[in-house]
Amino acid sequence: MYIEVNGQQTFVATGGKTFDARLPTVVLLHGSGLDHRCWALQARWFAFHGFSVFAPDLPGHSLSQGEALTSIEAMGAWLVDALDAAGIEQVHLMGHSQGFLMALEAAPILGDRLLSMMALATAAAIPVNPALIDTAKQNTSKAADMMLQWGFGSNHQYGISAVPGMQPIGIGQRIMANNPLAVDLQACNQYQAGNERAQALRCPVHLVLAKQDRMTPVREGLKLAKLLGISPTVIPNTGHMLPIEAPKESLQTMKSFIQTLN
Amino acid sequence: MSRSSYLGDDTIALHSGYQPESDHGSRAVPIYQTTSYVFDSVDDASALFNVERGGHIYSRITNPTIAVLEQRLAALEGGSGAICTASGMSALFVTFFSLCSAGDHIVSAAQIYGSTVTLLKHTLKRFDIDCTFVAINDAEALENAIQDNTKLVFCESIGNPGLEASDLPMISSIAHQHGIPLVVDATFATPYLCKPIQHGADVVVHSVTKWIGGHGVAVGGAVIDGGNFDWLASGRFPTLTEPYAPFHGMNFWEEFGPSALAMRIRCESMRDIGAAMSPQNAFLLLQGIETLNLRMQQHVENAKSLITWLQEQDAVAWVNHPDLDHNPSQAVAAALFPKGAGSMLSFGVNGGREAGAAFIDALQLSSNLANVGDSRTLVLHPGSTTHSRLNEDELAAAGISGDLIRVSVGIESIKDIKSDFANGLRAAAKTAEKLAQQG
Numbered sequence: 001m002y003i004e005v006n007g008q009q010t011f012v013a014t015g016g017k018t019f020d021a022r023l024p025t026v027v028l029l030h031g032s033g034l035d036h037r038c039w040a041l042q043a044r045w046f047a048f049h050g051f052s053v054f055a056p057d058l059p060g061h062s063l064s065q066g067e068a069l070t071s072i073e074a075m076g077a078w079l080v081d082a083l084d085a086a087g088i089e090q091v092h093l094m095g096h097s098q099g100f101l102m103a104l105e106a107a108p109i110l111g112d113r114l115l116s117m118m119a120l121a122t123a124a125a126i127p128v129n130p131a132l133i134d135t136a137k138q139n140t141s142k143a144a145d146m147m148l149q150w151g152f153g154s155n156h157q158y159g160i161s162a163v164p165g166m167q168p169i170g171i172g173q174r175i176m177a178n179n180p181l182a183v184d185l186q187a188c189n190q191y192q193a194g195n196e197r198a199q200a201l202r203c204p205v206h207l208v209l210a211k212q213d214r215m216t217p218v219r220e221g222l223k224l225a226k227l228l229g230i231s232p233t234v235i236p237n238t239g240h241m242l243p244i245e246a247p248k249e250s251l252q253t254m255k256s257f258i259q260t261l262n
Numbered sequence: 263m264s265r266s267s268y269l270g271d272d273t274i275a276l277h278s279g280y281q282p283e284s285d286h287g288s289r290a291v292p293i294y295q296t297t298s299y300v301f302d303s304v305d306d307a308s309a310l311f312n313v314e315r316g317g318h319i320y321s322r323i324t325n326p327t328i329a330v331l332e333q334r335l336a337a338l339e340g341g342s343g344a345i346c347t348a349s350g351m352s353a354l355f356v357t358f359f360s361l362c363s364a365g366d367h368i369v370s371a372a373q374i375y376g377s378t379v380t381l382l383k384h385t386l387k388r389f390d391i392d393c394t395f396v397a398i399n400d401a402e403a404l405e406n407a408i409q410d411n412t413k414l415v416f417c418e419s420i421g422n423p424g425l426e427a428s429d430l431p432m433i434s435s436i437a438h439q440h441g442i443p444l445v446v447d448a449t450f451a452t453p454y455l456c457k458p459i460q461h462g463a464d465v466v467v468h469s470v471t472k473w474i475g476g477h478g479v480a481v482g483g484a485v486i487d488g489g490n491f492d493w494l495a496s497g498r499f500p501t502l503t504e505p506y507a508p509f510h511g512m513n514f515w516e517e518f519g520p521s522a523l524a525m526r527i528r529c530e531s532m533r534d535i536g537a538a539m540s541p542q543n544a545f546l547l548l549q550g551i552e553t554l555n556l557r558m559q560q561h562v563e564n565a566k567s568l569i570t571w572l573q574e575q576d577a578v579a580w581v582n583h584p585d586l587d588h589n590p591s592q593a594v595a596a597a598l599f600p601k602g603a604g605s606m607l608s609f610g611v612n613g614g615r616e617a618g619a620a621f622i623d624a625l626q627l628s629s630n631l632a633n634v635g636d637s638r639t640l641v642l643h644p645g646s647t648t649h650s651r652l653n654e655d656e657l658a659a660a661g662i663s664g665d666l667i668r669v670s671v672g673i674e675s676i677k678d679i680k681s682d683f684a685n686g687l688r689a690a691a692k693t694a695e696k697l698a699q700q701g
Contacts, residue, residue, distance in 0.1 A: 016313075016512055037519045044517075045314040062519070063494075141263070149268045159267055159278030159337045163316035164329035165528065166343035166521050167336040170266025174342060174489045174520035248315050 005082045011063030012086070013039070013055040015047025021087045024115075026258070028055035029079070029099030031121075032188060033144065033181035034172070035062035038096060041163075041247040042254060049255075054091070056082055061179045068180035072098070072191040076105020083110075092258055094118040096243050097126065097216060098188050104197035116204045116261055118254060121213050121242040123220035124194030124227065128185045136182035143185075144176035153212035153239030168244050198227055206257040207232035208242065208250060215240040264459050264490055267337040271454065276552050279333030293545045294326040313509065313529070321541065323532045328544040334551060335474075335484050338453040339466050342489025343524035345532065346482060346544065350449060350469025351377055352537035353483030357445055357467055358382075359535070360501060360526050362413045364390035369407045369414075371398035371428060372659040373421030376649035378447070379656065382416070395659065399429045399591060401436060408440045413498060414465075415442060419458055420450040420584060420595075420604050422634075423644045423668045424661025427584040427595035427603055434462025441496040449473070449635070450604045454558040461598060464491040465523065472635025473605075476550040476557050480543035485527060489520030502526055557637060560673040561605035567676045568669070568683070572609055577617075577687040577694070579665070581609040605672075606634060610665035611687065613694025618643060618665050624689035627674065627682035639672035639679050 001019055002009050012019070013028075013036035026046045028039040036043070036055040047053045058075065059066030069075045079102060083091060090113050093103040100119040107114055136143035148169050149157070161168055209221040209232050218234060225232040233253045238246045267274050280291045299318045301307035309315045318324045328346050336344040347353045358381075362368065370382050372395040382393040394407040398417045408415070415437040417428040434444040443464035448456065452473045458466050466486040468474060475482065493502040493515050502522045505511035509529055514522040532538060550557075565583065572581045582588075584595035584603035595603040611617045622630050628639040632647055642648065649662055657663075672679070 011516075013516060016510055016517065035519070037517070040517050041313070041315050044312060045309060048312055048314065063516070145265060145268070155281055157268060158281050159269075159274070159333045160281055161279075161316070161329075161333055163343075164318065164324040164326070165332035165336070165345055165524060166316075167266035167333060167341065169268070170264070170336060170340065170342040170489055171520045173265055248317075251315065 003082065003085050005078065005085045008059055008066035009064065010059065010082060011036070011057045012082070013043055013053065015043035015053035015055070017047040019054065019086070020052050021089070023050065023052040025052045025054050025088050025091045027079075027083070027091045027093045028053065029093065029095035029102055030055070030058070030061075031097030031099050032184035033147070033176035033179045035175055035179065037171070037175060038241070038243045042243065042251045045251055045255065054083070054086065054088060062175065068183040069187070070183055071187050072101045073105050075102040075187065077109065079103070079106045080109045089113060090115050092116045092118070094120065094254060095122065096120045097122045097240065098184055101126065101188065101191055101194060104194055107197060107201060114203050116258065117201060118206050118208065118257055119224070120208045120250060121210045121216055121240050122224070123216045124198050124224045125191065126188040126216055128189040133182055133185045133189065136185055140179070140181050141173070141177040143181055144173050147176065147181075147215070148172050151215050151240040153210065153237060153245055155237055156239065156241070156245050162245070162247050168241070172241065172244065195227060198224060201228070204261055205230060206253070208253050209234045210238040210240060210242045210245070211236045212239045213242070264340050264488065266340050266342065269337070271338060272555055274334065274337045275554050278337040279330035291327060291330045291545065291548050294541050297321050313512070322536045322538045323528065325541050325544070327541040328539050331544045331548050331551070332484070334548070335468070335470070336486055339486045340457055340459045341466065341486035342520040344484050344486045345524055345527045346470070346484045346539040348483065348537040348539055349481050350447070350467065350471060350483040351381065353467045353469070353485045354378060354381060354447065356527050356531035356535060356537065357465055357485050358386060358391070359531055360523060361443070361499060362386070362391045363501065365411060366391050367409050367412045368393045368416055369404065369412055370395050371417035371421060372396060373398070373424035373426050373661050374418050374447070375422045376644070376652060379660070380651060398433060399426065399594065401432055404433065404436050408436070408442070412440065412442055414445050416445045416447070418447040418450065419456055419598075420606065421661065422450060423606070423608055423649070423666065425582050425584050425589065425606060425608055426661065427591040427598060429591070429594045430458055430461035430463055430598060434464070438462070441498060443491045450606055451599060452554060452558055454555050455562070455599050455601050455604060459486075459488040459490070464488045470547050471633070473558060473561065474551055474554060475547040476554065476635065476637050477546070478633060478636035478638065480546040482539045482543050482547050485524070487521055487524035493522055506530070557673055561671060562602035564673060564676045564679065565605040565607055565671040566602060568671055568679060569607055571680050572683070575687055577611050577691045579610040579612050581607065583607040605670060607669050607671065608666050609669070610663060610667065611690040611694070613690060613697050614665045615645070616697060617690040617694040618667050620693035621667065621686040621690040624686045625682055626685065627678055634670035636670065637673050639674060639682075640670040642668045644668050
């Protein structure tokens, strides 16, 4: 569906069902340079199992209009504006990589509206190599290649796919190469408030890490888990592109977590 | 550059799409000779049917062995996904069927495989899908042929059997200016010689029966979704950008983006038409693809040697191959096929069709049959066989003269191929002499 957020047409994937703000809402937040399609399978499960799904493309990404937001803080504030525009009261936030940082920034604004939070393949801070940012500024496609070669785990480098016949690296490359990757990476690199925001969380939180993650290494995720006082789920044979690489395993953890809340 | 793997082509051909940690450590890709797959639970079955998770339901739609071949082909071509089908013709049909509806129009190269002409000119016509055939490298003719209802431009990377290399950058540029995709049948080149997506193609189709399989033992086809075409911005593709009722209003573009076409073919064509590849064939084709690069090197090397030799023979009237200076697409071939423009060649012998028939009938090593891309050398008279359903005008437009002999050069020892052809040329010369004496 398309909604207007701050005067801009914004695309929000709803998992193949009409959005119903009366249902419990699962918000799925994509990572740097990506879009709602990294949640294609998980979104459909939630939408057909009693939830409403709200998976936006950030401004300037894929199907959404506007200029890309230049800070994680701005992304968090924008998310709350988007939820307000859709008339959504309470939410479960689930974020991949940058998407989790954005959720951290939305959390204090949402207050009691935030029912739970799930973090996938992420950490409290995501420093980015300046060389990658510079490459993304000059040649997004080349930077996308660097990220995908680094970001997907070993199985996917060998052409394995959770969806028969598809090539997730090829799909990711097409999406990232056409999105404002440099802006996203710079926003991640500059973000410093992750630990503080995480410590302030008062809702149930769970963390899913990828064993082969080389962009937000497991050790950084484990630090975040310790800070939050939780025991994370670590998925083997999977890299940073966790929602795409292991949709079945990540969904299993996502739905188990959210079902325990009910 | 659009990529879908960071491995080298030789490695992709051997490894992509399969890792042996499951399947009991089997190093070779196992043959899943099964129609169906046990579900973990009713909820699991429901999730699979509703595309909430990936996996296999029924082998008409997906199969683990076939999926390896699909993923390997997508990686080799640099696509976002691939669908394998029962044959190259079914790959073409499901592509056209997924992009076009009644009232739509296709612009196609005139120099294409005879059965594809029949599909475009007669079969699709029954569904009110029209086709205009053009000299595909004529930019003005192409531009003029595109209509408001045109849904795609189609060509073969190397036309069969006229052997004209298609100027893919020029053709795709014109197609894209009109908001329509370029679909390329790349059977004659294989991704070893040319990757059409890198030159602007949006969809690549193969008869994998040919060089990709390479051994003449299994029929199959493939559609590779390039993943670069913006179906929504085009505004011409409701099959991809509007809700699809049978899947609860699924919008393929919104949900799958770069793999929208592949997913539409999977969800609709494979289910409703059922032109599925068999797992056994997928296994045989995988054996072929593992040595594709090595075989193509030998195919091309033999073709170059045979062309040179044929040009030196008195009995030969003419020789055609995209790499030859007199071929009108030689410059295009040099730019797009730097390793050589394939192992298909055509030639005519003095004495015309009758002498040509004598040539073919005298061959022993080479086989007279209706196939190309076998590891063995194959010959055929297209005017009497594959293109026999075309009228004289259509034959001329397709670049087929009455004396044309089509050769798919194999990977045998080149001296033996030349020896066999020398026998054939002696028989042809005798026939030509008799014809001359008869006046």
